[in-house]
Amino acid sequence: MKTLLLAACAAASLGVAAVAAAPAIPAYVTAAVADKGRADDTVDDARRHLAEVVAFSGVKSGDKVVDLIPGSGYFTKVFSKIVGPKGHVFMIWPNEYAKEAQPDPIKNQGLARTGYPNTSVILQPGAAFETPEPVDLVFTVQNYHDYPDKFMGKLDPVTFSKQVYKALKPGGVFLVVDHTAEAGSGLRDTDTLHRIDPAIVKKEVEEAGFKFEGESKALKNPGDDLKKVVFDKAIRGHTDQFIYKFRKPK
Numbered sequence: 001m002k003t004l005l006l007a008a009c010a011a012a013s014l015g016v017a018a019v020a021a022a023p024a025i026p027a028y029v030t031a032a033v034a035d036k037g038r039a040d041d042t043v044d045d046a047r048r049h050l051a052e053v054v055a056f057s058g059v060k061s062g063d064k065v066v067d068l069i070p071g072s073g074y075f076t077k078v079f080s081k082i083v084g085p086k087g088h089v090f091m092i093w094p095n096e097y098a099k100e101a102q103p104d105p106i107k108n109q110g111l112a113r114t115g116y117p118n119t120s121v122i123l124q125p126g127a128a129f130e131t132p133e134p135v136d137l138v139f140t141v142q143n144y145h146d147y148p149d150k151f152m153g154k155l156d157p158v159t160f161s162k163q164v165y166k167a168l169k170p171g172g173v174f175l176v177v178d179h180t181a182e183a184g185s186g187l188r189d190t191d192t193l194h195r196i197d198p199a200i201v202k203k204e205v206e207e208a209g210f211k212f213e214g215e216s217k218a219l220k221n222p223g224d225d226l227k228k229v230v231f232d233k234a235i236r237g238h239t240d241q242f243i244y245k246f247r248k249p250k
Helices: 027-033 042-048 050-057 074-083 105-113 157-167 198-207
Strands: 064-068 088-094 119-124 135-141 168-179 211-216 241-247
Touching: 027 050, 027 074, 042 050, 050 074, 050 168, 050 211, 050 241, 064 074, 074 088, 074 105, 074 135, 088 105, 105 119, 135 157, 157 168, 157 198, 168 198, 198 211, 198 241
Parallel strands: 064 088, 064 135, 088 119, 135 168
Antiparallel strands: 168 241, 211 241
């Protein structure tokens, strides 16, 4: 998701990983995806497996959700319609990311005036993730790998995950989607290829206290050799991605 900046791994390394069966798509997710306010977004829905990813998160009516580094609000709009008037979606931008992002994160505030009144934008230091109230879901797509990089201040991902843990309600979910790096590469490729080894993500998030609940294969692409920068025209938009679901124990 570092596409927003400057204008814009493998199961073997995990041992026996839990692979969640593809959930049936609830009617309320289908309805949210079909929202007319998303007309300009729908061209990417099939490629990004939008409905499957949202369903896997387990988001439901009344939930409080963080869409971390939300871009144009692609997922925010869907979450907004699902959680409804009793829920809320916090669009959180680390200051370090926001100052270089295109479009300007402040434009996200316009969603509240265009059919998504239960949304709000929060800008905060990357090293100080927090939420105004306990939340049910923290959702991050293609940006976990950015946290240890120089432009973010080389933040400690475990410290970040502990902050997410604190922000979540007991039983809350931390869903991480990111570009897959080669097994055993750790953090080697985060600032060059913009990829991260799923094994290091699992290790770091579990170290923060989360329980690994499983993964979705919706965004797997065996044709990705994991060696190209994610912006390479040969693979951009079709990288192999992992979707990991972690839960804060009740």
